[in-house]
Every structure is written in C-alpha cells, then in structure tokens.
Amino acid sequence: MQKNTAAKRAALYGLFVAFAMVLGFIESLIPIPVPIPGVKLGLANLATVAGLFLVGIPGTILVTVLRIVLTGLSFGNPYSMLYGLSGSFLSLAVMGIGKKCRWFSPVGISVLGGVFHNIGQLTFAAFVVRTPGVYVYLPFLLAAGCVTGIVIGVLGGSVASRLERWIGRAL
Numbered sequence: 001m002q003k004n005t006a007a008k009r010a011a012l013y014g015l016f017v018a019f020a021m022v023l024g025f026i027e028s029l030i031p032i033p034v035p036i037p038g039v040k041l042g043l044a045n046l047a048t049v050a051g052l053f054l055v056g057i058p059g060t061i062l063v064t065v066l067r068i069v070l071t072g073l074s075f076g077n078p079y080s081m082l083y084g085l086s087g088s089f090l091s092l093a094v095m096g097i098g099k100k101c102r103w104f105s106p107v108g109i110s111v112l113g114g115v116f117h118n119i120g121q122l123t124f125a126a127f128v129v130r131t132p133g134v135y136v137y138l139p140f141l142l143a144a145g146c147v148t149g150i151v152i153g154v155l156g157g158s159v160a161s162r163l164e165r166w167i168g169r170a171l
Contacts (some may be wrong), residue, residue, distance in 0.1 A: 018049035020046070020064075021067055021074075024044035038137065038141055039140070039147070042151070045156070047063065048064055048092070048095070049157065049158045051063050052099050052109065053156075057099070059135075068081055068088060071084070083121050086120045087121035091120060092113075094116040095113045098112050107150055108153070111150060114149030115149065
C-alpha cells in the first residue's frame with residue numbers, strides 16, 4: 001500500500017510540474033506591453049498556489065524546483081534558472097509561513113508570493129550586477145506583483161478547491 005501511495009504522489013507531483021511548465025510556456029507567448037523589465041503574469045504560479053493547499057509546503061517546494069530546473073534546461077539558460085530559483089525560494093518561504101500561520105487566504109498568499117518573488121529576483125540581480133541601482137524598479141514590480149498576485153490567487157484558490165476532492169481520493 002505504501003508503494004502505491006508513493007507512486008500516486010509522484011504522479012501527482014509530475015502533473016503539477018507539467019501544469020506549471022505548460023502555463024509558463026503559454027505565458028511566454030503573451031506579450032506584456034509594459035516597459036519595465038521583469039513584469040510577468042506568473043501563470044506558472046497557479047500550480048504553486050494550488051500546490052500549497054493540495055500537497056503541502058514540501059511537495060510544492062519540490063514541484064517548484066523541478067519546474068524551474070526543467071524549464072531552464074528546456075527553454076532557458078543557467079542564469080534564468082538562478083533568477084527563477086532566487087525569487088522562488090524567498091517567495092515560497094514567505095508563502096509557506098503565511099499558510100502555516102493561517103494569516104492569509106489563497107489570494108493573500110499569492111500576493112505575498114508575487115511581491116517576495118520580485119524582491120528575491122531584484123536582490124539577486126543587484127548581487128550579479130554589483131549595484132543597488134536595480135532597485136529603482138522595485139515600486140513598479142511590487143505593484144505588478146500585487147495585481148498579478150490577486151489574479152493568480154483567485155484562480156489558484158479556485159483550482160485548489162475544485163481539485164481537492166479528487167486529489168484526496170487519489171491519495
């Protein structure tokens with residue numbers, strides 16, 4: 001029985017990784033008419049928000065790392081992986097704390113994720129280029145993180161609530 005559950009969990013994580021990668025690819029096809037570098041819709045974070053509520057924090061960390069590494073190997077480069085990981089680690093840490101403490105709804109957790117993802121990536125960028133000048137983009141990226149966080153939170157919460165009974169039966 002234990003092996004069967006482990007196999008089901010691995011398959012579920014694989015579905016989450018595939019879902020996030022497909023959403024990330026779709027996002028890459030959508031032009032964003034904003035002159036600020038780094039502004040994205042964050043569609044792949046639907047899997048992150050839903051994952052936090054469906055498979056927990058450790059499972060979501062695994063899914064996120066796999067998604068970033070596989071996407072970087074498939075479509076990006078080592079720097080895109082490092083930027084993605086830098087934002088995601090900080091974002092996941094803050095979202096995990098918010099969820100564990102039950103301070104926020106899925107929308108609030110998603111907004112935290114969007115904001116702290118941008119902070120993590122800007123901090124990594126400041127380290128790489130060795131100048132704090134990149135923080136000039138912070139107010140714009142925080143605003144974008146809040147807006148996209150709201151949208152992704154609403155959608156991610158909806159996905160989680162709709163899948164909850166199916167995933168519970170599968171495991």
